[in-house]
Amino acid sequence: MTHELDATNLTFYFDPLCPWAWLTSLWIREVRRYRQVDVQWKFFSLAGINDREDQWHGPLRIAALARSEGGNEAVDRAYLALGRLFHERSDSFDAIGDLADVARPYLADVGLEPTLAPRALDDPSTLEEVMTDHHEAVERLGAFGVPWLIVGDDDNGFFGPVVGELLLGEEAVALWDHFRWVGTRPYLYELKRGARKSMTDLDGLSARFSEEIPAAR
Template sequence: MTAEPVHFYFDPACPWAWMASRWIMEVEQVRDIDVTWRQMSLWALNEDKDIPEEYREFQERIHPMSRVLARAIAEHGDDVAKPLYDALGERIHHQERKDLDAVTAEALAEVGLPAELMAAGDDASLDEVLREKKQRVTELVGDEVGTPTITVAGSSFFGPVVSPAPQGEAAGRLWDGCVLVAGTDGFFELKRTRDRDPIFHV
């Protein structure tokens, strides 16, 4: 039996995408799925939006890192997306590192990618690549959402936004529910107010 193909779209700076990525890694252990990891750019998603100045500053801070990630994937293939995402996310979300240039350089080194990729952080030509990555996601789920976005069995959805990340069979049950509602014609939204921040350590 062939594993169900799944596409997981992430921005490495998004804490909720990170939570969902840890969850779907648990799902891989208890459900027959095959995850392909795809970059999405929150910078590109928000570049033309009216957002708070503090969030705008955050988008500009993550912008060079997003360019480097895009160049790394373009030059070294889709297989580097997940290990590079893991290396970036560990430093950003778990270690709470703020120097994103240092974080990016260390992540490249960890996964064995050339340090010369850091130059991509200043390459404005990559912005069109980031916009194209964003466009793929907005074509799937619209431009009112972001990351994480997941595609499975012909359906796409934003989320889940969950904290902490369920483990074991609990992860599998959440997956079953997400697939069920995403595959329901005309279904758009389940939501409630968040009452906690991402819980990275359980």
């Protein structure tokens, strides 16, 4: 029997540099083991919000070329690769060095062409594609950060859920079922906790999802 909350379309705005969006994306990957969730990945530029240098757009530009060449499934893989690069090693973004070179093995690990990174960074149209998604999120949805999630046909979506640790199994599914219900209630405007729990250590969290790489869902 199909669970009444199973089949759901989810739009997920992300920036690969955001650790909070990364944890939420891993939660969604866990949920997909138990629920039918069709995730549409879209781009949101924290650099655009925070007036950072253009180099901070680099990871999103790699994901943008992945989408141009392989569709949403390729973005799914690219985000997994970039999340591992930025959140499962000790280097800060500024200390990573040549992104076009450093990203190659991570892209290869998820079945993408290693040349995707240098080609994306050499192609000015990738920045245009990133900013098209970004401006849509800001102007149409009122988005101001990530993770920004839209359940079904909701007109605006939500900032969050923001989680401080990787949720697995029943806990992940329970949060999803409640969030999915909340996300379809137009009268709910905001829910926010005062004190913020520290984030868990991100090292190696995505290893659980290695098995989905051959056919990234």
